[in-house]
Amino acid sequence: MTIQTTFKKASLFSASALVLAVASASHAYEFEVGDVTVNYGGYTKLDMIYNVEEDLGDAFNIGSINTGAAEDNEVEGSTRFHARQTRFGFGTDAMVSGSNLKTYVEADFFSGNADSGFNQVVSNSTQLRLRHGFGSWNGILAGQTWSNFMPLVALPPTLDFNGPAGYIFNRQAQLRYTTGGLSVALENPESTVNNSLDDNDPLPDLTMKYKGAAGPLNYSLSGVVTYLEVDDGNTDASENGYGVMLAASTTVGGVKLGGNFGYNDGANRYIFNSVSPFQNGYLDANGDIETVSQVDAMGFVDMPLTPMLNGLVAVGYSGGDADDEAAAQASGFRDSTMSVHANLRYKPAERIMYGLEYQYAAVDEYDGTDGDASRVQASVKYTF
Template identity: 30%
Template structure:
C-alpha cells in the first residue's frame, strides 16, 4: 500500500539556511522504497542603486560600471527536488530556474537549471553536487542568493567521492579557465570563454570535518593540474569553514587561500591570467573570506549580518559584499524578510565602484 507522509517543517532556521532544499513530502512505496518531494517557492523584489549594473544576486564578478537605479521582481531561486531511497541507495535530483531569462514584456519565462543529480551508496557518492571543497555549514542565512559569494567556495560539478570517519576524498571534473585559450568543445553547455578543451587529470580534494554540540568545522585541500598554453603547473589551495553555535545564535565563516581560481567567487577570477605588467601568463592567487552572525530575536524573528571579501595577487582585484537582514517566520513553512547591503569592486588596475541594494523576499517551503 502507498503511504504518504507530510514531513513536519521546523522553524525558519532550518528552512532558510540549508544549502539544498529539504524534502517536504514522503511516499512510502513499500519493500523499503521511499520517494520524497520537496523544495521551496521564493519570490524576490529587489532594488539596486549605485555605480555597478543590476544583478539578481551579487557574486564575485565585475558586472560592469554604469549609473544604476533599477527595480526587478523574480522567482528564479524557486527550486524542486526529488529523492528516491532503496535500502542503502539514495538518488537525488534538484533544479532551480536560473537557467536563462525570457522576455519581461509578456511572459517573464525562465528556464530550469540542474543543480544536483547524484547517487549515494554507503560511503560513496557519484554525480553532481557541491564540490567537496565547499564547507556547507558556512553558508549564511541570507536573502540575496548565496550571500557573500565573493568570498565563498561556490562550485557545483560532477565527481566521485568517498566519505567515512570525518574524511572525504573526492575526484572532480577538471576545468582550466583563463589565459587566451579559445572556447573548447566541452563548453557547449555553458558557453564560457577561455575554457581548455584538453584536460586529463581530475581535480583532487581532501577534507576532514569536526563536529559536536558546539557546531561543525571543515578543513580542506584542493589540488589541480593546470595545463593551458604554456602553463603546466600544479595549483594548490586550502580552506577552513563552518558554523560555531553560541546558544541559539551562531557564527558562520570560511577562509580560502591559495590558487583556488574558479572555485572561489563564482566567476571572480580566472585560473590563469595575463600579468598586466609583464604580459606573461600566471596562475592567480586568491585570498577570500566570509563571516556571518545570526541572531534569533524570538521563535519567529531572526537576523543575520554578514561580510565577504576576496583579493587577488596578480590582477590586484579587491571585491566585497556586506548585508544585514530581518526575517519573520509567519508559519512553519512561510517566511518574509528584508535585506539591505552593498557590493563593491575596488580593482587597483581598473575602475572602482559600488552598488547598494534592498531586497524583499517571500519564501514558502514545499
Template identity: 35%
Template sequence: MNRMTKTALVVATLFSASSFAGYEVQLDESSKLTFGGYFKVDLRNVNGDQAYRDYWIGTSTYAPDTNQTSLQAKESRFNVKFTHGAVTGFLEYDFYGGGGNALVSNSYTPRMRHAYIAYKNWKVGQTWSTFMPLASIADALDFGGAHVGQVFIRQTQIRYTNGGLELALENPANATDANQSIPDAVARYTYKGDFGQVAVAVLARTFDNNGVAGNADGTQFAYSLSGKVFTFGKDDFRFTYNAGAAGRYISPGHNPGDKVNTDGSGDLLTTQAYTVAYRHFWSEDWRSSIYYGHADVEDFNGLNADSDRNHYAINLIKQLNKQLSVGVELGNYDADISATNSANSDYIQLSAKYVL
C-alpha cells in the same frame, strides 16, 4: 506491490497532500520517494554604478546611474529523492536557467542544480564541490550570501566519505581552459561537536600548457578553513578563509578562466577570500544576520593591480510559521572593475519563502 499499485499510491498522495506541502511516499518496504524544495519571491532594488544582478557573485559590470527594481521568483526550486535500500538518487532544479520574456509570459528555463547517486560511502554525480564549506554560508536573502568570499561551485564528481573525512575527484574543465586531463582532487575533514563544527579542505589541480605560453601549467594548490560555532542561545558565528591558486573555485566569476601570472611560471593568480557572519535570534520568530565577504585576486588587473570585491549586508527575518518566512535585507557590493575604475552599489531586497 505491482507497478499499477505504486502509481496509484503516488497519485493519491499527491492529491491528498495540502497544496505545496512537503511529503514522503512509501512505495514498498525498502523504497520511498521524497519531494522537497521551496517557493521564494524577491523584490530587489539595485542602486549604484553596477549593472543589476539577481544576486551578487564575483563578477561585475560597470553601469553608471543604475537604479533598477525587479520582482522575480527564479530562486524557487523543486527536488525529488528516490531511496531503494542503500541506494539514493537525488535530482533538483531551480529557474535561473535563462529566458524570462517579461513582455509575454515571463517564463524561465529550469536549471539542473543537483543530480547524483549515493551508495553507502560513495556519491557520484553533480552536487556541491567537496571543497565548498556549506555550513559557513550566511543566513541571507541575497541568494547564497557573500559569494565573493566563498568557495561556491557545483560540478560532477566521485566522492568517498568516511566519518568526517571526504575524498573526491571532480570535473577539471572550465569554459575557457581545456588543458586539464587529470581530475581536480579534493580532501576535506570536518570535526563536529557540541560547539558546532570546523573544517579544513585542500584542493589540487593539475594543468598542462601543451607548450602554449600564458596557459596554466603544473599542479596548483588551494586551501579552505571554515566553521560554524554556536555562541549564545540559538545564535551562531560562521566563517571561512580561502586562499591559494584556486582560480574559478573561489569568488565565482572573479577568475573564471583561471588567469595566470605574467612571469611565465604557469601559476594561477593567487586568491585570498573570506567571509564572516553572525546570526542572532531576537525571539523564537524573529532573527537577523549580519555578514561580510571579501575577495582579492593578486595582479588580476595588471602587475601590482589587484582586483577586490566586497559584499556586506544585514537582514531581519520573521518566521510566520514552520514553513513560511518573510524578510528584508540591506546591503552593499563594490568591485574593482579595472586598474583605474571601481564601482559601488547599494541594494534592498524583500523576500517571502515557503519551504516544502
C-alpha cells in the same frame, strides 16, 4: 507494488545528509513505494530587487561591479521582480545489500537566455536547470552536487542567491568516497585560463575534506588540487593550482556564528565572488600560465530577535596578489572584493518566510580605481 499514501512532514533532503546541511529548514512529503522511501518537496520564492546603483542581475553579481570611468557613467536605480529561485526536488532511500542506497534530484529556474525565450517583456520565461543529481551507496557518491571543497558547515542564510564574497560556491559532477569524517573526490576540472584559445583539462580536480565536531563547534578543513594546461598548436603551457579552506560554525544561546578562511593559487574559480571570477589564471605575453594567489574570508552572525524574527549580518572579503598587476588586471583579475549582507527574516508560520535584505559590495583594481554598488531585496518564500 504497494504505495503508502499517508503523507507526513519530513526533511526535504532526508535522502541525503549532504544536502540536509544546506537546506534543513525545508520540508517535504514522505511516502513509501514498496521498500523505497520517497521524499518530495521544494519552495516558491519571489525576489523583489531595487538596485540603488547599477543593475547587477537577478543575483548580486559582485564581479560585474563597474570601476573607473564606467563607475562614473553608470545608470542608477532599477527595479526587478523574479521567481527564478523557485525549486523542487525528490529523493529516495532504500536498503541494498546492507547499505542505504540514496538518490537525490533537484532543479530550479535560474537559467535561460534571450535565444531560448527568456525575457521580461511578455512571458518572463526561464529554463529549468539541474542543481543536484546524484546517488550514494556504501560511501560512494556519484553525480552532481556541491563540490567536496565547499564548506557546508558555514553557509549564511542570505536572501541573495549568490551570497557573500570570500565563500566557496560550486556544484559539479564528481565521484566521491566518504569514510567517517574524511571524503575524497575527483571532480570536473573546468578551468579557465584567460587570453588563451584552448584551455585543456587533461586531469580531474582532486578535492579532500575532513569534517568534525567539538561540542557545539562544527568545523571542516578542505583542499583542492588542479592542473592547468593550454595547448592550441602554437602555445603549450601548464601550471599547477591549489586551494585550502578552514571553516567553522557554532550556536551560542540561540545565536549562530560561522565563517571561513582560505588561500588559493590557481584554483580561483571555486571562490564565487572573488578577485578572479571563474578564472584560474591567464596566459602572459611569453606564453606562460600565470596564476593569481588570493586570500578569502567570510564571517556571519545569525541572531533570533523574537520567536518569529531572525537577523543576519554576513561580511566577506577576497584579496589578490599578482606578480604583474597590470597584466592581471587586463585579464580580468582585481585587487580586492568585499561585501556585506544584512537581513531580517520573519517566519509567521513554519512554511512561510518574509525577508528584507540590504546588500553592499565594493571592488578595488590594481591600478587604484574602484567601484561599489548597493541594493535592497525583499523576498517571499512559501515551502511545500
